[in-house]
Structures are given as structure tokens and as C-alpha cells.
Amino acid sequence: MDIQQKVKEIKQSFRLMMDGAVAKSMRDKGVDYRLNWGATLPRLRQMADETGPDYDLAIALWKEDVRECKILATMLMPPDKVAPEVIDIWMEQIHTQEIAEQAAFNLFQYLPYAPLKAFTWIATDSELCQLCGFHILSRLFMNHQEPNERGLNEFIDQALAAIQGASMPVRKAAMAAMRRLAELGLVYERIVKSALKQANLDFL
Numbered sequence: 536m537d538i539q540q541k542v543k544e545i546k547q548s549f550r551l552m553m554d555g556a557v558a559k560s561m562r563d564k565g566v567d568y569r570l571n572w573g574a575t576l577p578r579l580r581q582m583a584d585e586t587g588p589d590y591d592l593a594i595a596l597w598k599e600d601v602r603e604c605k606i607l608a609t610m611l612m613p614p615d616k617v618a619p620e621v622i623d624i625w626m627e628q629i630h631t632q633e634i635a636e637q638a639a640f641n642l643f644q645y646l647p648y649a650p651l652k653a654f655t656w657i658a659t660d661s662e663l664c665q666l667c668g669f670h671i672l673s674r675l676f677m678n679h680q681e682p683n684e685r686g687l688n689e690f691i692d693q694a695l696a697a698i699q700g701a702s703m704p705v706r707k708a709a710m711a712a713m714r715r716l717a718e719l720g721l722v723y724e725r726i727v728k729s730a731l732k733q734a735n736l737d738f739l
Contacts (some may be wrong), residue, residue, distance in 0.1 A: 538595045543605075545596065547572055548582070549603045574603045576637075583610035590616050597625060602634075606689065609638045612659075614645035622652060626664060632704055635663045639670035650675060654686065657693040657709075662702045669708035678714035690716070691730045698736060 586592070593612035596604040622643070629635050643649060649671050657666030672690065682690055690712070697709035713731070717724040732738065 538591050538600075541592055542595050542599065545582070545607065546599070546601065546604065549601070554730055571616070576606070579603060579606050580610060583607060588613040597628075602713075605634050606637045606641075609641040610635075613644050614642055615647060617642075617646070619642060619652070622646065626656070626667065629663050629667075632663070632666065635666050636670060639667045643667055644671045644674040650680070650682075650686070654689060657690070657697070662705055665697060665702070665705045665706050667692070667704065669712045673708070673712040673715045676712065676719055679719065681719055682716075687726070691726070695730060695734050695736075698731075699734065 576691070589611050591615055593608040596608040596611065599605070625638065629638060643652060646652060653668040653671035653675070656664035657672070659665065694709040694713050697705050700706060713727050717727040
């Protein structure tokens, strides 16, 4: 079966997963996709597990302007096979918080060059890039990956700026990353608390 036929069959299967209530809830919250079947994330994860990693299928699905196709693409893309240039293109094409978060959790955190992308993105002016970057760093800290001294200083500076910024999702993501960093050990906890205190912020 060729890739386009696979994509066609996958898109047809979304009709069976259709959840109008989920789709309507998203629209009511201002999350608008050209096409949104309202399929739940567990159903999409099950489909991804049954399909298995598939680079070409992920690329083809991402090109579809359909919520479920984009999320499934992030679940199917093998992290060790995708070039940084492709990830940059995907990041540029992300227009909703949901897709940004799904991409970070399903794919971006597992990239061999995840820390590089994360630090690049948290330093941009793009809200969705920052959101992805802080989510990635949260996951890396959770997996006991420690930043070097330069990375630590840069992260603290960017996180403090984000926590005091205008975007609530980015503020939450940055604070969550700070908490994950603090969980790496007593030294990190002291660094985080000291940085927040100097900025007149509470460690939540």
C-alpha cells in the first residue's frame, strides 16, 4: 500500500473516532482547526502503537491540515531518523497550543538534539516555540539530565523572563520546568529558590 493510500485510510478511520463534544469544546475555547474529528489522545496513541514508527507516513500525515493527522504524525515519527531541518519546518507550521504540547511530549523530547532545540526555542519571541522548549526541558530534567553551567544560567534567565511574561501557558510551562530542575537535587533546589526570590517570585 502506498503512503497516500495509507493516509486516506487513516483519515477515513477518524470518522469512526469522531467525538463532536470534544471538537465543540475545542472550538468554544478558541482552538480552531480546518478539520477536527475530536478523536481522543488515547485512541490516537492506540492507532500509533498498532501502526509502529514510520518516517514517510509521519511526513505525509503532517502535511494534512487535520488535527488528528498532525498529532498522529508526532507519535509515528522516529526521533532518531528525523533531521533538525525537518523539525524546524514542523515547528514553524505549528499554530495551536495543543499541537505544540503534543509535539513536545510525543516527539521533540526524544530527539538526539532535544536540548539544543529547547534552548534555541526558549530564547525566541514565539510563544509556541517557548512553550515547546520549556516542556522539553521539563521532560529532560525529569529524566535526570542535568544542564551544564552555561545551560543552567541560560535556562534560569529565560525561565524568569517567561514566568514574568504575558503568556499564561508559557508562564506555567516555565515554572513547571523550574520545579523539575529543583527536583534534580538540593543544589538545584537552592539555585531555583534563590533565583525566584531575587525576582520576587514564590516557589510554588
